[in-house]
Amino acid sequence: MVRRGLSRTIHLQTPLKDEELKRLRVGDKVLLTGKVYTARDAAHKRLVELIKEGRNLPFEVEGQVIYYTGPTPTKPGRVIGSAGPTTSSRMDPYTPMLLDAGIKGTIGKGQRGKEVIEAMKRNGAVYFAATGGVAVLLARSVKSSKTIAYEDLGTEAVRELYVEDLPCVVAIDTRGNSLYEAKAGHTRLHSLQPHS
Numbered sequence: 001m002v003r004r005g006l007s008r009t010i011h012l013q014t015p016l017k018d019e020e021l022k023r024l025r026v027g028d029k030v031l032l033t034g035k036v037y038t039a040r041d042a043a044h045k046r047l048v049e050l051i052k053e054g055r056n057l058p059f060e061v062e063g064q065v066i067y068y069t070g071p072t073p074t075k076p077g078r079v080i081g082s083a084g085p086t087t088s089s090r091m092d093p094y095t096p097m098l099l100d101a102g103i104k105g106t107i108g109k110g111q112r113g114k115e116v117i118e119a120m121k122r123n124g125a126v127y128f129a130a131t132g133g134v135a136v137l138l139a140r141s142v143k144s145s146k147t148i149a150y151e152d153l154g155t156e157a158v159r160e161l162y163v164e165d166l167p168c169v170v171a172i173d174t175r176g177n178s179l180y181e182a183k184a185g186h187t188r189l190h191s192l193q194p195h196s
Helices: 018-023 041-052 095-101 114-123 135-139 151-156 179-183
Strands: 009-013 029-038 065-067 105-108 126-129 142-149 158-172
Touching: 041 095, 041 151, 095 114, 114 126, 158 179
Parallel strands: 009 029, 029 065, 065 105, 105 126
Antiparallel strands: 029 158, 126 158, 142 158
16 A cells, blocks of 8 residues: 655555556655565576576565665575665666566666666656665664575575565656756656656
8 A cells, every 4th residue: 555654755555556556656765664675686597587488486476576686695694684775777678577567566776777677667667766885874774684595595595575664765756757867857747746
């Protein structure tokens, strides 16, 4: 459910719903709660191979979110190690196919390529930016963590996280409007308009 507070912070619950995502606008602050799956490029390559082979993925993808992170080893008394965002462009070659398969949100840092943005528009998906450099703070939002696939990849294994109020910002919305274009001073006028 989308709930806008006085500070325009929006609370979202996974799995994400189309009607909720359509209301999001570039720059909206989001607190995400629910299951989120971690995966970086090595895991993405394997996930896409499964899709090409017509095989099931290791988790239900419909409406789900992938967080581009490879957590550091877990310290005693902690649920997870430091879990900062990875540069998202590393996942660009694989992301369109995962979005077409049902993924509705991705979390990372940095701009996305044109093919990814087109796939987001096609599938009504959103790209969230997590703040780099605050990996320890982000990890505090993680309440549980378990490896569900590709344990041989170590820190890059696919993990199922349960997060509460994971802070992020809408960097690219379902219409393809980008926070990065706005920062560069090339904001299109309709980027600033509310969704209809």
